[in-house]
Amino acid sequence: MNTEEKAPLAYNVEQLNLWYADNHALQDISMEIPEKSVTAIIGPSGCGKSTFIKTLNRMTEMNPIVKTNGSIKYRENEIFAKDFSVEYLRTKVGMVFQNPNPFPKSIYENVIYGPKIHGIKDKKTLDEIVEKSLKKAAIWDETKDRLKENAFGLSGGQQQRLCIARCLAIEPDIILMDEPTSALDPISTLKIEELIQELKKDYTIVIVTHNMQQAARISDNTAFFLNGVIVEYDQTDKIFSSPAKKETEDYISGRFG
Amino acid sequence: MEDRSKLSISERIEQKTKGSGSSSFMEKLMPAVFLLCAIISILTTLGIVFTLLFETVTFFRGVPFADFFASTEWYPFFSEPQYGIWPLVNGTLLVAGIAMMVAIPFGLGAAIYLSEYASEKVRKTVKPVLEVLAGIPTIVYGFFALTFVTPILRAVIPGLDVFNALSPGIIIGVMIIPMIASLSEDAMSSVPNSIREGAFALGATRMEVTVKVVLPAALSGVIASFVLGISRAIGETMIVSVAGGASPGMGIDPTGAVQTMTAYIVQVVKGDAGFGTPIYYSIYAVGMTLFVFTLAMNLLAHYISRRFREDY
Ligand SMILES: Nc1ncnc2c1ncn2[C@@H]1O[C@H](COP(=O)(O)OP(=O)(O)O)[C@@H](O)[C@H]1O
Ligand SMILES: [Mg+2]
Numbered sequence: 263m264n265t266e267e268k269a270p271l272a273y274n275v276e277q278l279n280l281w282y283a284d285n286h287a288l289q290d291i292s293m294e295i296p297e298k299s300v301t302a303i304i305g306p307s308g309c310g311k312s313t314f315i316k317t318l319n320r321m322t323e324m325n326p327i328v329k330t331n332g333s334i335k336y337r338e339n340e341i342f343a344k345d346f347s348v349e350y351l352r353t354k355v356g357m358v359f360q361n362p363n364p365f366p367k368s369i370y371e372n373v374i375y376g377p378k379i380h381g382i383k384d385k386k387t388l389d390e391i392v393e394k395s396l397k398k399a400a401i402w403d404e405t406k407d408r409l410k411e412n413a414f415g416l417s418g419g420q421q422q423r424l425c426i427a428r429c430l431a432i433e434p435d436i437i438l439m440d441e442p443t444s445a446l447d448p449i450s451t452l453k454i455e456e457l458i459q460e461l462k463k464d465y466t467i468v469i470v471t472h473n474m475q476q477a478a479r480i481s482d483n484t485a486f487f488l489n490g491v492i493v494e495y496d497q498t499d500k501i502f503s504s505p506a507k508k509e510t511e512d513y514i515s516g517r518f519g
Numbered sequence: 520m521e522d523r524s525k526l527s528i529s530e531r532i533e534q535k536t537k538g539s540g541s542s543s544f545m546e547k548l549m550p551a552v553f554l555l556c557a558i559i560s561i562l563t564t565l566g567i568v569f570t571l572l573f574e575t576v577t578f579f580r581g582v583p584f585a586d587f588f589a590s591t592e593w594y595p596f597f598s599e600p601q602y603g604i605w606p607l608v609n610g611t612l613l614v615a616g617i618a619m620m621v622a623i624p625f626g627l628g629a630a631i632y633l634s635e636y637a638s639e640k641v642r643k644t645v646k647p648v649l650e651v652l653a654g655i656p657t658i659v660y661g662f663f664a665l666t667f668v669t670p671i672l673r674a675v676i677p678g679l680d681v682f683n684a685l686s687p688g689i690i691i692g693v694m695i696i697p698m699i700a701s702l703s704e705d706a707m708s709s710v711p712n713s714i715r716e717g718a719f720a721l722g723a724t725r726m727e728v729t730v731k732v733v734l735p736a737a738l739s740g741v742i743a744s745f746v747l748g749i750s751r752a753i754g755e756t757m758i759v760s761v762a763g764g765a766s767p768g769m770g771i772d773p774t775g776a777v778q779t780m781t782a783y784i785v786q787v788v789k790g791d792a793g794f795g796t797p798i799y800y801s802i803y804a805v806g807m808t809l810f811v812f813t814l815a816m817n818l819l820a821h822y823i824s825r826r827f828r829e830d831y
Contacts, residue, residue: 319720321716321719321720324716324719326638349722349723349724350722351722352719352720352721352722353721353722356720356721357720359713359716359717359720361713363711363713363714363716363717364717365714365717365718365732365736366714366735366736367735375718375721375731375732376721376722376723378731379721379722379723379727379731380722425717428717428721429720429721432721432722
């Protein structure tokens, strides 16, 4: 990677290996993720993109068959360390899923869920959080008159932005997104992409996408995964204009995957 | 008859569908048969309700309505009989109340464990066991209450009578645990995993996910299971007949003998009350009251599960 503007690291992943029982799904992954940037993970399905991004907030460990070794440092802290709190990690590292998954509650309740379980109770602060988060997620105008309505009444694209607002409400440092637009129509997709551009000023974003134009449009760095290994990781311009590896070139030119 | 094996598949399908299909005699007959089945079950239910109503009306020809609902004394066997329903309602609700104090915490606890904490393997083993427990005949529970639970309770609680409300209450509660556990577990595990993940990703602990996301989302099913449990406790007969005694009275003291509506009916049916006597008709009035109670409970459960239904 380009060394002249060496930004502080949000993540430093070293020699990460992960198995689903006998399936070696991530193999010797090493990757530095600079802060306040958008890092895209691309690759054909089944190559381990989701698995990788889910290890970054330790969601993979909910599955009892998963075994992991190696090191992931979040801001210099080893996230696999015994005394490292996974709840703390997940308040710092928000996640947006492939299919919007709001809670079956009101829009308002969705946003304040995180702050509330982490001890923020007073109404005025919560109101402020709701307005601020919905504004940041570019969905305030559409929802400000219907905050008490059930979130399931929103369209898919709106639900996804609500999920982003829900994750912004606890003021994370990093936002992980696993194909956040693959279930959405083109216009909603565009809105989310614009939002990501806005958010990267304040947050570090890691996004999985199978849409190469999307990776090219919104990301600063891109990692190309194939069969559980990183084939190439570089600045997005470089990956898409002059990839170093033959497999990368084949993939981005649509010759497989 | 031509040799069918020589025909192509599409020819064979054509042959079958052209010849018969929905116009065949069987296809026309079957709806009528099914309709008959439905009508028979509805008619039976109506018949039962009408018998209840009819005999209840006969009862009220001899006993004033006001006595039944205003008096708090139930002495049908006295030379000057008293027919105030409240002691029986009191006994029923006391036993049902004790039962729910046992069944709700344990049933819900088991449901939470199975749905949110247990491994797939444990869940797959325990669920069928719960369903088997729910199928034990209630008379077995009744003897268990009288011969096992009551002596233990009497050793702990000095003033406890041989027949009391506490022992059958607890045992009915135990009997209902599997039902509440199973129905609540169904409601909780139908909450999609993606919603749990959303909460975990916000740094929620498993307990916070369970209490603040899964339970609220499954609330209608959980409450409906409670209401059905209460309904079952109110209607339970053998356990209270065996272990509860036959002393209708008012109050919430669980250490003394009580009588529930169901136990009274059993007492009369097993006794020698002559046909056509007021005592004979009284069981219909009591039965009607019981019917209204359980019907109300079932309607309530139905209403709750529809009113608060979450569509994911
Ligand atoms: N829950 C799971 N249990 C077992 N194997 C899994 C699970 N999730 C993913 N895998 C396996 O891990 C590999 C990577 O999957 P995944 O991370 O979902 O890929 P991607 O997101 O790139 O499509 C695949 O071989 C997949 O079969
Ligand atoms: Mg994936």
